[in-house]
Amino acid sequence: MADGLGARLETPLFEQLTLIGVGLIGSSLARVASRKGLARRIVAYDNDPDVRAKVERLALADVVSPSPEKAVQGADLVILCAPVGAMGEIAKTIAPHLAPGTIVSDVGSVKEAIIEAVAPALPGHVHFVPAHPVAGTEYSGPAAGFATLFLNRWCILTPTPDIDPEIVARVESFWSAAGANVEIMKATHHDLVLAITSHVPHLIAYNIVGTAADLETVTQSEVIKFSAGGFRDFTRIAASDPTMWRDIFLNNKSAVIEMLGRFTEDLIALQRMIRHEDGDGLFKLFTRTRAIRRNIIEQGQETAAPDFGRGVAKDTDEER
Amino acid sequence: MADGLGARLETPLFEQLTLIGVGLIGSSLARVASRKGLARRIVAYDNDPDVRAKVERLALADVVSPSPEKAVQGADLVILCAPVGAMGEIAKTIAPHLAPGTIVSDVGSVKEAIIEAVAPALPGHVHFVPAHPVAGTEYSGPAAGFATLFLNRWCILTPTPDIDPEIVARVESFWSAAGANVEIMKATHHDLVLAITSHVPHLIAYNIVGTAADLETVTQSEVIKFSAGGFRDFTRIAASDPTMWRDIFLNNKSAVIEMLGRFTEDLIALQRMIRHEDGDGLFKLFTRTRAIRRNIIEQGQETAAPDFGRGVAKDTDEER
């Protein structure tokens, strides 16, 4: 098929998929679930009435529910797609309304803190399989989602040891059918991996944009004009949703601080090389970092187009 | 015109443009000069015989010269497009062969160190107008260039006070005709502005890619797989040419160290907010950084397409 998602399933994997939170990630899940026929019925709830209205207007779900309690009734798969800090409360609210055997999952960007908040709130007769699709854009809300968001991206599952492997396999099939590659790991390891591949990069991006905004010797207008020298790359991820990212840093504190410590240590060594004009040391680092990008491109996680293909994207924009 | 560069000039601005160094920037200049008719004749020299052969094959210049001395003969505009560290030597080599009244310019990413290295080497009868087009990609070499590289980007001129304003105006016309917006400022100010908009961002990108490569708890393969969480954005600029960037850091030492000091100070404050779970402080920073990106997009220095329009670029790649 032209969108790369392949044919619609002949038999849905679930009877009713309920999504709690229908922003970028939740709405992308709704779209791909409907496009691929992953569930016979899609029910959605979001605590923002505007979002619920938009979801109706965009016809992203079969039913838009007025409450989380109602939304989960009849579901055999519930996926929590709200900010990390809201997951525990949502679990408490929906717990009494979950049918025995229901699979509860989530898409939160941190995993240990979510397990700690959600697992104890759920009844013993449901299965909790934490998940994190490593895919996104800098935009949020239901209009920003699209069905191919997860295509060729990785989704990490972090089930606790007590979960039946067959249940995990069902969640795995769901994500595979949505186009993702699935990897299973421990929640603590997930949090460490994501600290370096996502959380610290975001923190650094937010930080340099903040530093640039606070300068007295260089004006904001100069920063904007001359941003094509590299700075603008950082502003993309520093434009991500503030609530989402506040929650991530508050909930993955120790892994982020650990990775940040290493980053700062290395940066200070690099600063020392500059101060002492160690050209060879700089050249060595600048050479070895190229290999990683090559690998990321080869493994289909990045485009090889110069400048991320920005030119191409711009032309397309103008044609719209 | 379809490429956005507008009509070819009726009368060329210069008789002979000589380019010394024909990599990404030099070859893009050759392309736009020929596309727009900026000079009656384009002569090119590069100290790499392979590059010279490629420039011949791609027919980027009217003449590919076997030596810099020969290349500058007959030129009324000479632009040095070699790495920053090579500029001083090139100036010494060509100095005796420059005709009176010749304008010498460059495209180096730092300005004060280049003025110090180049100006004293040139004879009194030529005019030196240092320039820096703030445009580029992560690729290098003559095949990577394209005529629209400078279109809607800024080119900064940093003439010393002794230079005739009419001469500066001629260089300004050249860059305007190449599609760029021109700004004039002091070399020291340029170096400070670029330290924050380009040099420190590159340093940070190189650094985090290095930090990730050195981890023991997270494998390189995990870093690559899960790079779509943000990390891959940094690898683009960390794949830039090592020689070019070594030279930049060695030649803009004090401005880079100054800006890096501020960055690190801010980062440590941010780390402290995380440690003390100051959610409001984090939220505030993450909110105010969004405005800068909005401005960059509004001023035409960046695409508004989600994810830089990577998806669009990828499709194009696959069609090739």
Ligand SMILES: NC(=O)c1ccc[n+]([C@@H]2O[C@H](COP(=O)([O-])OP(=O)(O)OC[C@H]3O[C@@H](n4cnc5c(N)ncnc54)[C@H](OP(=O)(O)O)[C@@H]3O)[C@@H](O)[C@H]2O)c1
């Ligand atoms: N964006 C990414 O790149 C990305 C990638 C992977 C995973 N994730 C994770 O995915 C989750 C959602 O992110 P997103 O990007 O989709 O965010 P989003 O676009 O901001 O959507 C989140 C939605 O959840 C709603 N919500 C908040 N609290 C709720 C509650 N108690 N009950 C029901 N709905 C609630 C929000 O409504 P309000 O308008 O009231 O806030 C909003 O509409 C987060 O946990 C995030 O960590 C994000």
Ligand SMILES: NC(=O)c1ccc[n+]([C@@H]2O[C@H](COP(=O)([O-])OP(=O)(O)OC[C@H]3O[C@@H](n4cnc5c(N)ncnc54)[C@H](OP(=O)(O)O)[C@@H]3O)[C@@H](O)[C@H]2O)c1
């Ligand atoms: N790339 C960017 O994003 C960017 C943006 C703005 C400004 N600049 C500046 O533009 C200049 C060129 O950068 P670039 O990206 O075009 O680099 P590039 O693609 O690597 O090209 C530089 C070329 O100059 C040649 N060269 C080196 N020393 C020389 C010498 N003594 N005489 C003649 N040619 C020599 C190199 O040959 P070898 O193969 O022998 O090295 C190479 O072919 C640098 O000063 C850089 O700071 C770059």
